[in-house]
Every structure is written in C-alpha cells, then in structure tokens.
Amino acid sequence: MEEPVKRSRLHPASANRVAENALRRERMLGHFGERDEWACQFAEFRERVPLLPIAAGPCFAEVHGHEILKRSRGGSITDISNIILLCNFHNCWLEDHPHLAAELGLAKHSWEQS
Secondary structure, X not given: OOOOOOOOOOOOOOHHHHHHHHHHHHHXXXXXXXXXXXXXXXXXXXXXXXXXXXXXXXXXXXXXXXXXXXXHHOOOOOOHHHEEEEEHHHHHHHHHOHHHHHHHOOOOOHHHOO
C-alpha cells in the first residue's frame, strides 16, 4: 500500500502581517474607492515609452494594487504613493519586462527609494 503524500502547509500570517494587510486594504479603499470600481492604470503610463510593444495589450482579469518599489526591495505595501492599480495581465507583463517597467516608472530598484 502506498504511503499518503505529505503536503506542505502554509504558516499562518503573523499578527503584524495581518495588521499591515488590513491597513493596506483600508488605505487603498480610501484612495481608490470601492474595489468593484477599480480600473487598471497602465494606460496612463503607456505614453512614457515610445514604440511600446503591442504585447502590452488590453486590460483583462482582476485589478490589484501593484507596488512600484517591491516589498523585497524595501518598499512599503501601505504607502499609497507606492501603489498603483493594475490588472493581472499588465502586472504580469511588467514582471516579464523589468527594463520597460522601470522606463515607465512602474518599477524601481532598492537604490531608487525616495
């Protein structure tokens, strides 16, 4: 008889992370309005790069907050000036094109903190 497959379990979020996520949610709702009204802001930045590839196509999928300076690079997830709204498609597109994301002003390196 085969042994059951052991599955890894995610650790629950710490109290600090839960509080930080709640603060982020509160600030985003206060700044951007109700979630069902959110719209991808990618088009506002598209004009900054001439000849931007067509692959940066139309918006689709859910809209979420995108951190310009990632948490892993020292960015804040609660600083509303570090957050813009992007659909899943454009968020993934930016992750796949980091140099263009930086040209657009939608990604920063840790040394670019302001």
